[in-house]
Amino acid sequence: MSHQYQAISWNRQKxxxxxxxxxxxxxxxxxxxxxxxxxxxxxxxxxMLIRATGSAAFLLLHVVLCIGPLCRLDSRFLPLxxxxxxxxxxxxxxxxxxxxxxxxxxxSLGDKDPLVSLLTSNQNFRSLPDFPFQQLGFxxxxxxxxxxxxxxxxxxxxxxxxxxxxxxxxxxxxxxxLIGHVTLGVLQSETxxxxxxxxxxxxxxxxxxxxxxxxxxxxxxxxxxxxxxHGFVDACAVDSIPEKCAEVCSVxxxxxxxxxxxxxxxxxxxxxxxxxxxxxxxxxxxxxxTCPWHGYQYLPDTGASPPPFTEKVSTxxxxxxxxxxxxxxxxxxxxxxxxxxxxxxxxxxx
Amino acid sequence: xxxxxxxMHRAIFLVLAVLLPVLFLSGIAFRHSWxxxxxxxxxxxxxxxxxxxx
Numbered sequence: 287m288s289h290q291y292q293a294i295s296w297n298r299q300k301x302x303x304x305x306x307x308x309x310x311x312x313x314x315x316x317x318x319x320x321x322x323x324x325x326x327x328x329x330x331x332x333x334m335l336i337r338a339t340g341s342a343a344f345l346l347l348h349v350v351l352c353i354g355p356l357c358r359l360d361s362r363f364l365p366l367x368x369x370x371x372x373x374x375x376x377x378x379x380x381x382x383x384x385x386x387x388x389x390x391x392x393x394s395l396g397d398k399d400p401l402v403s404l405l406t407s408n409q410n411f412r413s414l415p416d417f418p419f420q421q422l423g424f425x426x427x428x429x430x431x432x433x434x435x436x437x438x439x440x441x442x443x444x445x446x447x448x449x450x451x452x453x454x455x456x457x458x459x460x461x462x463x464l465i466g467h468v469t470l471g472v473l474q475s476e477t478x479x480x481x482x483x484x485x486x487x488x489x490x491x492x493x494x495x496x497x498x499x500x501x502x503x504x505x506x507x508x509x510x511x512x513x514x515x516h517g518f519v520d521a522c523a524v525d526s527i528p529e530k531c532a533e534v535c536s537v538x539x540x541x542x543x544x545x546x547x548x549x550x551x552x553x554x555x556x557x558x559x560x561x562x563x564x565x566x567x568x569x570x571x572x573x574x575x576t577c578p579w580h581g582y583q584y585l586p587d588t589g590a591s592p593p594p595f596t597e598k599v600s601t602x603x604x605x606x607x608x609x610x611x612x613x614x615x616x617x618x619x620x621x622x623x624x625x626x627x628x629x630x631x632x633x634x635x636x
Numbered sequence: 637x638x639x640x641x642x643x644m645h646r647a648i649f650l651v652l653a654v655l656l657p658v659l660f661l662s663g664i665a666f667r668h669s670w671x672x673x674x675x676x677x678x679x680x681x682x683x684x685x686x687x688x689x690x
Binding site for chain 1: 640642652657659664668
């Protein structure tokens with residue numbers, strides 16, 4: 287957590303995650319180069335490496351973009367989210383390798399500066415098949431560089447999660463640029479339908495998963511809650527909350543996680559202070575609400591992280607009437623203790 | 637706090653869901669048609685011009 291900055295705190299899971307990614311990339315590049323050498327013996331080693339690393343980066347970016355919606359649709363994918371940033375950094379490194387080698391091969395032999403050559407040699411902006419696709423890749427790589435360099439928690443803390451999140455949403459701009467880079471680049475010269483189909487399937491998968499996840503999220507936000515004159519809203523039934531887990535409801539556009547634990551009910555903001563992770567999809571472990579994304583913890587009655595950590599989220603007043611949980615939609619200041627509502631025996635139907 | 641971010645995320649994806657398929661399909665539809673070489677067997681099966689000795 288944020289008690290002190292550490293360069294990288296490695297653990298067994300991170301090592302396994304990173305080794306798996308690196309092994310996967312090495313196998314992919316080796317297979318790509320081996321197959322290319324067999325099928326296209328006239329291709330140079332530089333060309334094969336440029337294509338292998340470029341396609342690996344493009345493929346990894348698809349994986350990165352699919353992890354978020356997959357986790358929203360099915361919690362079994364959550365382990366992939368834990369080190370998603372490592373995947374992003376490796377995507378950038380592969381893209382950088384591809385970009386540097388391409389600039390050396392195609393722009394370094396003339397009398398112009400390679401970067402000037404990259405940005406000015408093709409200016410057919412009005413022609414789709416002759417569009418300067420390399421420039422699209424260059425700007426996508428710049429975005430990936432910006433994201434990779436700010437991926438550490440140091441930047442997350444100093445920029446604040448909303449700013450950091452907004453910055454990292456540029457990944458969608460990078461993705462759009464790369465779809466243009468591939469479609470107007472390699473797909474213009476490759477006549478094999480395999481590349482077109484693979485790119486189309488990748489694009490459809492990313493868009494389809496995001497649309498499916500957005501539809502599901504929208505249902506939660508669109509939920510209309512009953513309100514009574516003294517301001518409390520009817521959030522959910524006590525029985526609908528699994529033990530040591532939460533039910534999430536939307537109040538005034540913001541989500542509230544209502545936890546049931548040890549015969550009590552507490553409500554806190556659903557938004558983790560670390561990366562805005564969904565606390566309501568986490569569990570209570572060792573008496574603390576534990577974020578499913580990176581394990582940040584909060585006490586359910588105060589919304590504060592246990593000492594020495596300092597993160598705090600808002601809490602909400604709760605009460606239980608006829609087996610239903612009612613919450614006050616006005617959030618308390620982060621870290622404010624709220625007495626948990628006891629669940630009477632008559633309201634428990636386990 | 638997070639609602640504006642969520643709205644922005646949805647808006648971005650709405651735009652991409654329209655823009656990217658259009659870009660992709662247009663790029664494929666308008667790509668160059670590259671000349672292809674005739675296969676060898678086609679050349680071999682051509683009938684000789686009239687008047688050519690067998």
